[in-house]
Amino acid sequence: MLHVKGGTLVTAEGSKRADILCGPDGKIAHVASTIETPTGCDVVDAAGLLVMPGGIDPHTHMEMPFMGTIASDDFYTGTAAGLAGGTTSIIDFVIPDSRTSLVDAWKAWRQKAQKSAADYGFHVAITHWNDQIYHDMKTLVEQCGVNSFKHFMAYKNALMVEDEAFLHSMRRAAELGAICTVHAENGDAVAYLQQDLLSEGRTGPEAHPVSRPPAVEGEAAHRAITLAGLLGVPIYIVHVSTQEGVKAISEARLRGQEVYGEVLPQHLVFDESVYEGSDWLKAAQYVMSPPFRPKHHQAALWGGMMSGQLQTTATDHCCFCAPQKEMGKTDFTRIPNGTPGIEDRMSVLWHYGVKTGKLSPEQFVALTSTNTAQIFNIYPQKGSLEIGADADIVLWDPDAERTISAKTHHQNVDYNIYEGMTVTGVAKKTISKGHLVWNEGDLRAVRGAGQYIARQPKSRNIRKPL
Ligand SMILES: NC(=O)NCCC(=O)O
Ligand SMILES: [Zn+2]
Ligand SMILES: [Zn+2]
Secondary structure (H helix, E strand, O other): OEEEEEEEEEOOOOEEEEEEEEOOOOEEEEEEOOOOOOOOOEEEEOOOOEEEEOEEEEEEOOOOEEOOEEOOOOHHHHHHHHHHOOEEEEEEEEOOOOOOOHHHHHHHHHHHHHHOOOEEEEEEEOOOOOHHHHHHHHHHHHHOOOOEEEEEOOOOOOOEOOHHHHHHHHHHHHHHOOEEEEEOOOHHHHHHHHHHHHHOOOOOHHHHHHHOOHHHHHHHHHHHHHHHHHHOOOEEEOOOOOHHHHHHHHHHHHOOOOEEEEEOHHHHHOEHHHHOOOOHHHHHHOOOOOOOEOOHHHHHHHHHHHHOOOOEEOOOEOOOOHHHHHHHOOOHHHOOOOEOOOOOHHHHHHHHHHOOOOOOHHHHHHHHHHHHHHHOOOOOOOOOOOOOOEOOEEEEEEEEEEEOOOOOOOOOOOOOOOOOOEEEEEEEEEEEOOEEEEEOOEEOOOOOOOOEOOOOOOOOOOOOOO
16 A cells, blocks of 8 residues: 655646555555555655656557567566656557458567556557458457557558558447547658659658658648548547648547547657758657658647647657667668657656646646546546546656756667756656556566556547538
């Protein structure tokens, strides 16, 4: 048992002074303005700290096989790093290859994820369509705790899904009470522009953003929303990075469509200048998709979050070390796409969002935890501080500073995109299912302690655009 004493509780709904008692079952047993410490119960001093639901990162790629290599953070190291930053749950992605059924791929990912230090769930990627996929989606939803499916409109000749398959998948998911998520970039256009650039001899990382201009995201976001609108089903767009993407989402919501948008902190902080300069490796370390954008897109992302048009933040945590990035030394299209960030998401969002007055602490909780739990139907088990919820809690020091560095981070990757950045807002202590797993610099993550989050289906209304 653990008594969190003397802190200020902050949830998506509001803030109040209160104590929390975590029960032996890893759930919140009691919340009250003051609680007497039961005999034998450990006390965690929360005086001067904000007590918030643990972060949920709905977009990670631990040990993901991708672009001829495997992401370097595995389910243990990646989730442990998350705990050090206040994130207590992830939703990762099962990516079936063309020879493996969805259910077998899900089983293989369950196996890999057994080493997780924090709780985890899975979205399952649909890359093509056939009868077996139709049946496997039902098995996954009804027997395997999956309530979301992922679609890549990018990565032609690899993960990219055609529109017809996407439509089939969206209809099937809606019948089953699942939600579809989508990486919105026009994969045909990207492949075409990549070939143009390579034929002009533009082989370095500075060509990466040129091959994926904002219109490529705008078109795909608009198309995904239009296709979802034809069926009247919900859609969740991952890593929205452009003004065009925000506009497509906001306009659809105003038409009455159920559309959600996710933001990555790195898109709020970095612009396309990260690809310039003579240091090849440094530029390659920022190669991810969608790429970093001209500055004015950041204002649109902030506006989307502040107004509630964009609901979640994630990291798309996908780590590749220098030798892996160097696979694309002579051809930027072969640089494994991905950036790390699970450990820093909450601090970066606090620093640039709450500290600057753009977001309230309550909005911060909504954007880092509660909205994700609601959209993916694990609320109030996750994303809340209610009695009976999982005791996943972060004790946050809103005024503490830390300087981010690969020398001190816990992520299994040899660089940090935020290297040298000093941020205000630090996870002082993290509690996972009632256990203190991060205590002011002391990481006590336990390999295998994370549990699978079985997510139930949720029936949603058919909502065609008005
Ligand atoms: N984002 C990225 O560059 N890599 C991971 C795969 C994806 O989410 O597109
Ligand atoms: Zn993506
Ligand atoms: Zn991703």
